[in-house]
Amino acid sequence: MARIVMKFGGTSVADVERLGHVADRVAAMVNGANGGNEVAVVLSAMAGTTNMLIDLTREMATLHDAREYDSVVSTGEQITIGLLAMALQERGIQARSWMGWQLPIRTDGVHGSARIEDIDGAEIARRMGEGEVAVVAGFQGLSPNRRVTTLGRGGSDTTAVALAAALGADRCDIHTDVDGVFTADPRIVTAARKLDRITYEEMLEMASQGAKVLQTRSVELAMNHRVRVQVLSSFHDAPGTLVVDEDEIVEQAVVSGITYASDEAKVTLLNVSDRPGVAAAIFGPLADANVNVDMIVQSASPDGTSTDMTFTVGRGELPRVEAILAEHRDAIGFKKIITDGEIVKVSVIGVGMRSHAGVAQRMFAALSEKQINIHAISTSEIKISVLISAEYTELAVRSLHSAYGLDAA
Amino acid sequence: MARIVMKFGGTSVADVERLGHVADRVAAMVNGANGGNEVAVVLSAMAGTTNMLIDLTREMATLHDAREYDSVVSTGEQITIGLLAMALQERGIQARSWMGWQLPIRTDGVHGSARIEDIDGAEIARRMGEGEVAVVAGFQGLSPNRRVTTLGRGGSDTTAVALAAALGADRCDIHTDVDGVFTADPRIVTAARKLDRITYEEMLEMASQGAKVLQTRSVELAMNHRVRVQVLSSFHDAPGTLVVDEDEIVEQAVVSGITYASDEAKVTLLNVSDRPGVAAAIFGPLADANVNVDMIVQSASPDGTSTDMTFTVGRGELPRVEAILAEHRDAIGFKKIITDGEIVKVSVIGVGMRSHAGVAQRMFAALSEKQINIHAISTSEIKISVLISAEYTELAVRSLHSAYGLDAA
Numbered sequence: 048m049a050r051i052v053m054k055f056g057g058t059s060v061a062d063v064e065r066l067g068h069v070a071d072r073v074a075a076m077v078n079g080a081n082g083g084n085e086v087a088v089v090l091s092a093m094a095g096t097t098n099m100l101i102d103l104t105r106e107m108a109t110l111h112d113a114r115e116y117d118s119v120v121s122t123g124e125q126i127t128i129g130l131l132a133m134a135l136q137e138r139g140i141q142a143r144s145w146m147g148w149q150l151p152i153r154t155d156g157v158h159g160s161a162r163i164e165d166i167d168g169a170e171i172a173r174r175m176g177e178g179e180v181a182v183v184a185g186f187q188g189l190s191p192n193r194r195v196t197t198l199g200r201g202g203s204d205t206t207a208v209a210l211a212a213a214l215g216a217d218r219c220d221i222h223t224d225v226d227g228v229f230t231a232d233p234r235i236v237t238a239a240r241k242l243d244r245i246t247y248e249e250m251l252e253m254a255s256q257g258a259k260v261l262q263t264r265s266v267e268l269a270m271n272h273r274v275r276v277q278v279l280s281s282f283h284d285a286p287g288t289l290v291v292d293e294d295e296i297v298e299q300a301v302v303s304g305i306t307y308a309s310d311e312a313k314v315t316l317l318n319v320s321d322r323p324g325v326a327a328a329i330f331g332p333l334a335d336a337n338v339n340v341d342m343i344v345q346s347a348s349p350d351g352t353s354t355d356m357t358f359t360v361g362r363g364e365l366p367r368v369e370a371i372l373a374e375h376r377d378a379i380g381f382k383k384i385i386t387d388g389e390i391v392k393v394s395v396i397g398v399g400m401r402s403h404a405g406v407a408q409r410m411f412a413a414l415s416e417k418q419i420n421i422h423a424i425s426t427s428e429i430k431i432s433v434l435i436s437a438e439y440t441e442l443a444v445r446s447l448h449s450a451y452g453l454d455a456a
Numbered sequence: 457m458a459r460i461v462m463k464f465g466g467t468s469v470a471d472v473e474r475l476g477h478v479a480d481r482v483a484a485m486v487n488g489a490n491g492g493n494e495v496a497v498v499l500s501a502m503a504g505t506t507n508m509l510i511d512l513t514r515e516m517a518t519l520h521d522a523r524e525y526d527s528v529v530s531t532g533e534q535i536t537i538g539l540l541a542m543a544l545q546e547r548g549i550q551a552r553s554w555m556g557w558q559l560p561i562r563t564d565g566v567h568g569s570a571r572i573e574d575i576d577g578a579e580i581a582r583r584m585g586e587g588e589v590a591v592v593a594g595f596q597g598l599s600p601n602r603r604v605t606t607l608g609r610g611g612s613d614t615t616a617v618a619l620a621a622a623l624g625a626d627r628c629d630i631h632t633d634v635d636g637v638f639t640a641d642p643r644i645v646t647a648a649r650k651l652d653r654i655t656y657e658e659m660l661e662m663a664s665q666g667a668k669v670l671q672t673r674s675v676e677l678a679m680n681h682r683v684r685v686q687v688l689s690s691f692h693d694a695p696g697t698l699v700v701d702e703d704e705i706v707e708q709a710v711v712s713g714i715t716y717a718s719d720e721a722k723v724t725l726l727n728v729s730d731r732p733g734v735a736a737a738i739f740g741p742l743a744d745a746n747v748n749v750d751m752i753v754q755s756a757s758p759d760g761t762s763t764d765m766t767f768t769v770g771r772g773e774l775p776r777v778e779a780i781l782a783e784h785r786d787a788i789g790f791k792k793i794i795t796d797g798e799i800v801k802v803s804v805i806g807v808g809m810r811s812h813a814g815v816a817q818r819m820f821a822a823l824s825e826k827q828i829n830i831h832a833i834s835t836s837e838i839k840i841s842v843l844i845s846a847e848y849t850e851l852a853v854r855s856l857h858s859a860y861g862l863d864a865a
Contacts, residue, residue, distance in 0.1 A: 063512060063515040063516050066516060067516075100535065103472065103535070103539060104538070104539065104542060106472040107472050107475060107476075107539045107542050107543050108539075108542035108543055108545065108546040109546065110542070110545060110546045111542065112541060112542055112545050112552075114552070115538040115539075115541045115542045115545075115552070115553055116538070116542070118534060118537075118538040118553055118555070119534070119535050119538035119539060122531040122534050122535055125527060125528070125531050125534075126509065126512070126528050126531055128527075129513070129524040129525070129527040129528035130512060130513065130516045130517075130524075130528060132521060132524045133513060133516050133517035133519070133520065133521055133524045133525070134516050134517055136517065136519060136521050136524075137517040137518065137519045143521075143523070143524070144524055144527055146527070148557065149602060193558060
């Protein structure tokens with residue numbers, strides 16, 4: 048007997064037939080070996096529903112009241128949880144649906160990207176003890192003003208992990224349309240392998256560096272509350288990848304995976320005057336406008352009086368960034384601005400690199416061998432990222448996958 | 457300055473464009489003559505949405521948990537109220553949406569056809585006083601167990617009238633796809649006229665006898681709380697029909713309207729033994745099964761020992777009624793059962809008939825003149841209904857409309 052939170056995403060609940068399969072899987076978990084399990088389920092909206100609702104709000108008004116937007120776009124999950132509760136009951140399983148305001152799942156008041164502050168799990172824990180499955184709406188919560196909030200894209204992962212933490216669950220199973228976390232995107236690297244285990248830290252870097260398998264915030268939350276997360280397929284019944292503490296992994300590879308993120312753009316300011324405070328002059332206005340700046344590289348010019356400043360931002364932010372920089376051109380003092388949307392960030396991730404030398408060198412050598420030019424580099428304790436031209440994406444990822452010995456035998 | 461509740465049905469909010477027109481109408485009411493009005497709006501779901509949701513629940517499970525059903529089908533109104541609040545804000549009007557659980561609109565726990573018990577209008581009344589439009593979800597409420605309930609078909613009319621009563625509103629405007637209440641269905645009688653005023657009692661009979669313009673329960677509620685209701689078009693700007701107290705109508709016609717209801721079926725039991733308690737033996741089991749029986753006619757047979765019993769039920773109930781009667785055949789004691797779904801109930805309605813003789817006779821004469829046979833008759837103080845073969849529907853309604861002098865000049 049264990050207490051399990053099961054999360055299913057939009058493609059897993061895309062229609063009545065798939066919801067039926069989800070009901071079968073939940074029923075199997077409830078009736079599982081060793082006397083069955085206590086189960087809570089977290090669902091997304093049917094694939095496409097949330098986008099359809101977002102489109103409706105855009106058509107309706109250019110001025111968005113984020114509170115009304117949240118109220119509208121949160122209806123998709125209300126539909127799937129009600130349907131799944133019915134389907135479970137038809138299979139002889141006690142079940143009831145819970146919307147964010149009913150538990151409640153308390154969040155802050157930042158509509159559209161609210162953060163969960165507290166989940167009251169007492170009532171559903173009591174009912175789970177009596178054999179009732181709690182079917183909980185992902186992605187939504189209740190603000191301090193008793194308005195409906197949403198958690199932003201992929202928010203249902205966060206709901207699931209937060210609920211698992213609140214319930215002291217033994218495991219949080221995130222069912223997706225892939226079989227687990229891979230050493231690289233299997234669509235690019237046919238030799239990619241599914242990882243049996245990965246550390247929270249690595250998963251966090253992978254999620255931030257482009258692997259779309261889990262939402263970054265859900266991994267942070269899992270790490271902070273030490274929630275054992277499993278990423279697995281919703282379509283076939285096989286073990287996935289377990290996200291765990293480092294000490295649960297006996298033999299740790301130096302590098303666990305290669306990721307790429309192609310949603311960034313490069314901005315270069317030429318001939319910025321090389322004086323104290325110039326970085327603040329550039330990045331202050333961008334921070335004020337809530338632009339996330341990722342990699343930053345500053346290179347001194349030969350004459351020593353001016354410098355070139357290169358950084359990356361989300362590709363969708365590029366027009367806004369150009370406008371902001373143009374507006375502050377005099378205060379910053381630069382000669383020319385060059386932008387490039389045709390770039391990709393490739394990252395090598397592994398907790399093992401903390402205790403191994405030469406990991407970065409192997410990356411640079413592998414890219415150099417394929418004549419791939421590096422535009423920028425950034426590193427953390429367990430990650431090395433490089434910026435390269437987008438056309439080399441597949442070549443770079445495949446070469447690095449081989450270079451670090453990740454290819455399946 | 458007046459306090460007005462405006463209700464718009466599904467066809468009036470069927471898409472973003474129509475919601476925009478609704479926003480324009482609401483804005484005009486807010487900014488209206490004499491310093492503007494305090495406005496609350498009640499909306500249905502977009503036409504088609506609720507049926508689509510009902511279909512989903514039917515596909516999902518044959519066994520319906522009515523609580524989950526209500527939770528799913530109530531999402532349609534959540535979408536339209538959020539969208540309208542946005543559209544109003546874009547027009548410079550303060551507005552916010554309110555779901556049933558947020559006000560709250562308290563109902564009993566009869567899911568699928570809950571009754572409103574209480575609406576807490578204090579907070580929205582305060583905000584309306586500050587110029588904010590309350591956009592309230594129709595059709596839904598909150599049960600004593602804090603589950604979402606729905607009020608049944610046409611429930612948004614009831615929400616609007618109950619809200620008007622709770623707010624002490626000066627008027628409740630029900631916007632529909634017709635221009636008001638007519639002396640007869642204008643699709644059948646081209647000479648039908650829109651009524652300027654109609655009494656609660658007449659409106660109640662009309663709603664019960666087949667006029668689909670207002671839900672019966674909403675009229676009851678309006679009558680009990682003396683809410684002034686106006687039925688008017690949502691598509692063009694013209695006065696509709698005001699539903700008011702009898703003493704507000706100066707010159708009352710003998711007959712106000714002719715209605716027909718084609719959703720009934722006739723059941724005849726032949727050779728029922730003519731003994732005390734036989735009616736109870738027939739209608740007891742039907743009442744236990746929640747079957748609504750409408751007209752009842754008992755005719756003695758010539759020999760005096762047996763009788764024929766004819767009554768009408770909703771056409772959709774016919775298979776269930778036949779099964780119940782077959783089950784109780786021995787207890788009732790009848791020779792044969794005959795059913796007829798090809799019938800229609802035509803009614804003549806008017807408070808004036810209380811003080812006028814010969815009203816029924818004129819009906820029978822008009823039908824007789826057209827060779828239309830009457831299968832059954834039932835009367836109330838302000839209504840005479842006859843059951844006739846469905847094929848005569850249009851002929852009967854048109855003839856009666858003329859016979860009572862209702863044709864437009």
